[in-house]
Amino acid sequence: MSDTVLPRPAAALNPAQREWQRHTPLQRVLRFTVWLVIALAVVQSLRYIEIIPEFLYDAPEQMSDMLARMWPIDWAYFGSDVQAGLIETLHIATLGTLLSIVLAIPFGLLVAPNLTRHRGLNLFARIVLVASRSVNSLVWALLFLAIFGPGPLAGTLAIAFRSIGFVGKMAGETIEQMPRGPIEALQASGASKFSEIWYGYWPQLKPAFMSIVLLRWDINVRESAVLGIVGAGGVGMVLDTALNLFQWPRVATVLVSIFAIVIVTEVVVTQIRKRIL
Numbered sequence: 293m294s295d296t297v298l299p300r301p302a303a304a305l306n307p308a309q310r311e312w313q314r315h316t317p318l319q320r321v322l323r324f325t326v327w328l329v330i331a332l333a334v335v336q337s338l339r340y341i342e343i344i345p346e347f348l349y350d351a352p353e354q355m356s357d358m359l360a361r362m363w364p365i366d367w368a369y370f371g372s373d374v375q376a377g378l379i380e381t382l383h384i385a386t387l388g389t390l391l392s393i394v395l396a397i398p399f400g401l402l403v404a405p406n407l408t409r410h411r412g413l414n415l416f417a418r419i420v421l422v423a424s425r426s427v428n429s430l431v432w433a434l435l436f437l438a439i440f441g442p443g444p445l446a447g448t449l450a451i452a453f454r455s456i457g458f459v460g461k462m463a464g465e466t467i468e469q470m471p472r473g474p475i476e477a478l479q480a481s482g483a484s485k486f487s488e489i490w491y492g493y494w495p496q497l498k499p500a501f502m503s504i505v506l507l508r509w510d511i512n513v514r515e516s517a518v519l520g521i522v523g524a525g526g527v528g529m530v531l532d533t534a535l536n537l538f539q540w541p542r543v544a545t546v547l548v549s550i551f552a553i554v555i556v557t558e559v560v561v562t563q564i565r566k567r568i569l
Contacts, residue, residue: 362544369542374549377520377527381553384444384519384526385512388451393505396421396456400463407467407493417460424457429515433524444525451512451519458508466500467493503565510561517550 402408402417432450440446475492483491520528527546534542 358540361540364541365544365548366539366541367545369545370549373530374527374546377530377546378549378553380444381516381520381526381528382513384447384451384516384524385509388448388516389455389505389509389512391448391452392455392459392508395452396459396463399456399460400467401489403460403464404467406470406472407489417464421457421460421464424453424455425461426457427454429454429519430522433519433522437523442523442525447516447519447524447526450524451516454515455508455512458511459504462504463497463501466497466504470496502568506561506565510557513557514554517553 399417399420402413403421405411405414408414408417429450432453433446436446436449440449470493474496475488478488478492516526516528518528520526520530521532523529527550531543531546531550534540534546
């Protein structure tokens with residue numbers, strides 16, 4: 293029997309040398325850099341927003357005073373102006389969403405590289421969708437107010453042009469992730485491009501697209517409620533009038549009504565998605 297002793301691994305000879313580290317030195321440096329940049333950004337932001345301490349100390353008292361002025365709520369004001377403003381808000385959101393669908397579908401098809409195999413068209417569609425999302429709905433409303441004047445038309449167009457980027461981007465990403473099997477089968481059978489889109493892409497896109505449209509309509513109801521502050525129609529104009537006249541009970545009526553309509557639309561969208569999708 294041999295007395296030869298096999299050498300043990302270095303780790304077994306000295307277990308104290310083994311040390312587990314969650315992050316590598318480079319990762320630790322990067323994490324520290326990120327946190328440092330965030331801290332510097334916060335400090336720089338606090339310097340530029342010019343917080344006045346006296347206003348902060350007085351804020352609770354001012355808030356309680358404003359709430360006291362809003363009570364009791366002027367429910368009689370609802371039937372005269374608020375109800376008409378809410379209906380106009382729903383019309384703006386609905387028509388704006390429908391118009392955005394018509395305008396967004398072509399760009400959603402162009403932005404998907406597996407459907408439109410032309411980089412120039414892909415880039416053009418992506419620029420349009422990014423531009424639509426980059427401009428806030430209030431800014432769109434101000435632009436259309438300068439063209440068409442105050443009223444619900446400017447609000448409808450603002451909602452539509454703001455929604456193009458959202459609907460088109462989500463539709464394009466859904467098309468990109470579709471399986472190629474049904475599409476290749478249609479191509480092999482000699483189907484036209486329209487048949488390929490209608491029978492290959494649309495059946496797969498339809499559930500996600502309906503969900504996107506419902507979600508966007510829900511968002512548009514909330515956004516259209518404030519467009520009236522700049523004169524673009526809806527219940528926001530009623531709110532702006534009450535604020536300018538310091539009619540605080542009427543302001544409370546408008547705010548409660550907006551909150552209620554947002555809750556109702558949320559419930560409606562949820563129920564529709566459960567039953568249709």
